[in-house]
Amino acid sequence: MILPRGAMRSPSPPLPARRRALSRCALGGLWLALFLSFAPARARCDQSAPVPPPAPEPAAAPARPPVLGLQLGLGIPDGAALSAVYRPWYFLRLNAGPTYNYVGFGVQGGATLVAAHFPITPTLTGEGGYFFPGNVNARLAHFGINPPVGIQPLLNDVGYSFLSSQLGFEVGAPDTFVFFLRFGLAWLFPRATGVATAQSNSTTVTVNGLQGRVAIPTANLGFIIYIW
């Protein structure tokens, strides 16, 4: 026996029952909209269909420690130095920037090995720099110091390069702000290009320029702010 299409379905519910079902569906949709505003799960109005389990949230990527920062340091022989800092790994930090030593400006840079990613850690630093020639006489005059007249020409144009190795420690939040203090040994390579003159008895002596290498203890303190 052939039944007409739809004959196997259950008979349609009476009109009031359908309205109740629609109103239930609308109310459910409202709740669902509210729910969806908090969770990305999808649902259909069909209450009979099983709600699929919510898709697993993607695993949150671990926060990257900042690699760029700014460093402000004060020390001997590198003067007051402002540096851009690049930290490719937590244990290695590179820095470079301008510096000033009261006589003149210069450029400096260095590398620091950091022992641990910890609020306090020892460090080993190597630095180098170059100071453009400056007039030492003018700076000494600010303090009321006047070198002998014969020596003054030698001090009109004095600059130096330097290399240093320092052992120190850092304190602070290693990814935000660290304060550092270092001590070590520095090698200065001074150069003076003037001609000094000295007179003793009937002898006139002229010294034409001076250069060399001077090893001195070095100290450096400052801080680093990581910005990105």
Added chain:
Amino acid sequence: MKTPFLRNAIALAALAATGCLNADLKTSQICASSSSGQVPGTPPGVNSIELPTSLDLSNSLPDLSKKGISGTVLMQQVTLSTTDGDLSGIETVSATVNGSGSSSGLPPVTLTCNYQKPAGESGPLTSIAVPCSDGNLFDYLQEQQTLTLQVTLNGTLPSSAWTPDIGACFSAEIVVDYTQL
């Protein structure tokens, strides 16, 4: 992991510091000159004179006798100049450091400065540079900071009074070890 790092770093720093606290200063040229006064004209037939000269370096060199100071002071050349004579007749010039050796108590210095007039040179000449072989004067200047030179001139010398100005130029390298001062 931290301990070896710290140990190695301290060892490295100590190694760098050991024997490194010094200064090594050098100058390419120090020149000293002195006028020893007027020299009478040389009569005909005399073709050699000696000009003893003292160069006082006490105001221009540090006290080299202090412990911890070492270095080299090399004489590059001796200069002979004048403003009131003609040096074109001088054929050879030699210079030696006087007062050194066992008899004086000063360290011996082997220093030879010689000038030979170039062939064909003529005309008035007011300055002669006498090149020197390398002789380290450091030990000598440690004992005394006045350098006494004996300059000998040979040839046709000025016949009228003239005023020689004798000088010497050095290169110097001074090493100061702070830990021994």
